[in-house]
Each structure stands twice: as C-alpha cells, then as structure tokens.
Amino acid sequence: xxxxxxxxxxxxTAFHSAELPLGNKISGKVRDWYDLNDKxxxxxxxxxxxxxxxxxxxxxxxxxxxxxxxxxxxxxxEHIVQNHMLSTPDPNAMIVKQATPFPIEVxxxxxxxxxxxxxxxxxxxxGEREIYGYTFPDGLQKNQKLEKAIVTPTTKDGPTGHDERLxxxxxxxxxxxxxxxxxxxxxxxxxxxxxxxxxxxxxxxILVDTKYEFGYDENGKLILIDEIHTPDSSRFWKADTYQQRxxxxxxxxxxxxxxxxxxxxxxxxxxxxxxxxxxxxxxIKSSQNYIHSYEMLSGRTFILGEYPVNDRLIHNLQxxxxxx
Numbered sequence: 001x002x003x004x005x006x007x008x009x010x011x012x013t014a015f016h017s018a019e020l021p022l023g024n025k026i027s028g029k030v031r032d033w034y035d036l037n038d039k040x041x042x043x044x045x046x047x048x049x050x051x052x053x054x055x056x057x058x059x060x061x062x063x064x065x066x067x068x069x070x071x072x073x074x075x076x077x078e079h080i081v082q083n084h085m086l087s088t089p090d091p092n093a094m095i096v097k098q099a100t101p102f103p104i105e106v107x108x109x110x111x112x113x114x115x116x117x118x119x120x121x122x123x124x125x126x127g128e129r130e131i132y133g134y135t136f137p138d139g140l141q142k143n144q145k146l147e148k149a150i151v152t153p154t155t156k157d158g159p160t161g162h163d164e165r166l167x168x169x170x171x172x173x174x175x176x177x178x179x180x181x182x183x184x185x186x187x188x189x190x191x192x193x194x195x196x197x198x199x200x201x202x203x204x205x206i207l208v209d210t211k212y213e214f215g216y217d218e219n220g221k222l223i224l225i226d227e228i229h230t231p232d233s234s235r236f237w238k239a240d241t242y243q244q245r246x247x248x249x250x251x252x253x254x255x256x257x258x259x260x261x262x263x264x265x266x267x268x269x270x271x272x273x274x275x276x277x278x279x280x281x282x283x284i285k286s287s288q289n290y291i292h293s294y295e296m297l298s299g300r301t302f303i304l305g306e307y308p309v310n311d312r313l314i315h316n317l318q319x320x321x322x323x324x
Contacts, residue, residue, distance in 0.1 A: 002061065002304065007287045010060045011280055030066065030232055036095070039218070040086065043067075043094045050232075051261040052271030059257075059283050061304065062232070064091040065290040070227040072298045077195060081188050082217065083224040091303070099215040099225050103176050104153045104166070106185060108193040109209040112136075113143045113235070115265065118164035120152075133167030143246055149193055151186045184222055185214050196229050203296040205255065206242055210234035229297070231256040231290050255293040260286060 030050055034042040045063035068091060074083040084096040114121045121142050123131050129138070132152040153171050154164045168186065172179050189212050200207040211233045213226035227233050237252035245252045251262070260282070267276040291302045 002291055004284050007060045007284045039098050041096050041098050045092050060287045062290050065294045066227055066230045067092055067094055069230050069294045073228040080191050081224045099217055099223050101215040104155055106189045106212040107152045108149055108189050110149045111145050111208045112140050204239050206237040206239050208235035231293050255289045
C-alpha cells in the first residue's frame with residue numbers, strides 16, 4: 001500500500017489536466033481526450049474528482065488507478081465484448097480506437113441504494129414503486145440486494161443535463177437506438193456485470209452498481225468504450241462487513257468516490273452554492289482505497305508513475321510513434 005506521506009506530498013500538486021500539444025482536445029470530468037487521427041484517440045486520465053456533475057476535488061493517483069484498472073478489465077472481458085483499447089503507453093494514458101458513442105449510458109444495478117433525488121433508493125423511499133420501468137415490491141430495505149440486476153439507461157450529459165428517469169422502452173420509443181442494438185446492449189451489460197460481480201467476490205468486494213458506455217466501431221458493431229469497473233464508474237462495498245452494516249442500518253464500507261459525495265452532503269452541499277472544504281485526510285484515505293481496489297481486483301501491485309505527467313507522457317508517445 002502506498003504510504004500516507006507519499007500521497008500527502010502530491011495532494012496539493014496533483015495535476016488537473018495534461019496539456020499536451022495536440023489538437024481537438026475534449027475535456028471530460030475525469031479525463032482528457034485528444035484526437036490523434038481519424039482512427040485513434042488518446043485518453044489521459046487525471047486526478048480530478050467529479051461529484052454532482054462538477055469538478056470538486058482531486059484524489060492523488062486516481063488517474064493512474066482508473067487507467068490501469070480499466071486496461072486490466074478490458075483484457076479480462078474481451079470474451080464478452082470488443083473494447084476500444086489499443087495500448088497503454090503510460091500509467092495515465094491509453095490509446096483507443098475512435099468510436100461513435102451511443103447517446104445513452106447504461107447503468108446496471110444489483111442493489112437498491114443511492115442518495116440523490118433520482119437514485120433508486122431515494123425514489124423508492126418516497127413511495128414510488130414503478131421506477132425506471134420496473135415494478136418494485138413493498139418492504140425493501142436500503143442497500144438490500146435486488147432479486148436480479150436491472151438495466152436503467154440514462155441520456156448522456158447535455159444542455160439539459162442527464163435524463164435519469166429514462167426507461168428501457170423509451171430508448172426504443174424515442175429513437176435513441178434501434179431495438180436489436182439495444183437488446184444486444186442490455187444483454188452485454190448484464191453479462192459484463194455478472195462477470196464483474198464474480199471478480200469482485202473473489203477480491204472480497206461487492207459490485208453494487210456500475211455505468212457502462214457503448215458505441216459503434218468502424219464496422220457498425222457494438223463496442224465497449226470509456227472505462228469499466230473502476231471506483232469512479234462503479235460502486236464497491238466490502239463483502240465481509242456488508243451484512244452486519246445492513247443489520248445495523250449503517251452505510252456499507254465502500255471503496256469508491258461515494259465517500260467524497262457523502263462528505264459534501266454531510267456539510268450541507270448538494271451541488272449548488274459555495275463548495276465546502278474537506279479535510280486532506282479524507283482524500284488520502286480515498287486514494288488508498290482506490291489503490292487497494294486495484295490491487296485486490298487485479299492481483300497486481302500498484303506501480304506509481306511520476307509527476308508531473310507532461311514531459312514523460314510526451315516522451316513515451318514519441319517512443320511508440322504516436323507523436324513525432
């Protein structure tokens with residue numbers, strides 16, 4: 001495990017963006033994308049943390065965890081679906097195939113949880129029983145496992161934000177995807193989730209829910225893009241304490257960015273107004289959780305890259321022929 005001292009030393013200087021001399025840069029919430037040509041794209045992961053769809057903080061080494069863990073998952077799930085990864089020339093960077101992303105994100109949920117206004121548990125606790133197009137029975141408990149995993153699509157972030165109340169039927173009815181493609185997408189997402197849960201159990205974790213992004217490749221075939229099963233795209237709980245925490249009515253012990261969101265909520269922040277300060281120790285603990293999740297899931301030892309990223313990454317890209 002990386003020491004607290006090492007994490008603290010980079011907490012105030014962890015980069016927010018890798019400003020490479022490339023055109024067509026697209027900045028996401030937790031990564032930067034650069035078009036290399038009409039067939040390849042460079043993704044540079046950063047230590048930015050997004051909660052409430054805003055950049056609020058940074059977790060040291062988070063970008064390296066996201067990049068290395070996603071690369072591992074892509075290799076592990078190739079038997080289920082093609083992915084866009086081509087190579088990982090740097091701990092923070094991945095070269096991927098260009099793909100046309102779907103206009104929706106695919107959420108798979110195995111438990112009834114969540115705290116935001118559109119979250120499954122929040123809506124259920126307010127009396128809704130028809131949610132995301134599914135019918136839920138009375139008497140469910142917060143953070144309880146669902147009888148079977150469900151797919152809940154959401155539109156990608158746009159001028160009006162996410163549509164997080166979208167149902168599977170509306171994906172077809174609204175013309176977002178052809179029915180055969182959507183059926184294939186749902187089947188693939190559930191297969192990925194089941195495989196992810198198996199791997200999580202072997203690591204002593206519970207994979208609670210996750211977000212998948214899919215698209216079309218150059219031949220119009222389904223392809224998995226973005227990242228997969230990281231602490232930013234998925235919710236993980238500790239398996240050995242889950243039942244006891246559930247009985248006590250407490251939140252499960254987690255290994256994801258939800259702890260940061262809950263810390264802001266605890267200070268009264270809901271995504272609007274001034275952003276409160278959080279103690280550095282919380283981000284140090286979160287960094288250790290990210291690294292721990294990588295090591296437990298992959299069975300590998302996390303290798304630290306160097307800071308800052310710019311010169312090293314450019315040199316590595318020159319070595320592999322991406323930059324001249």
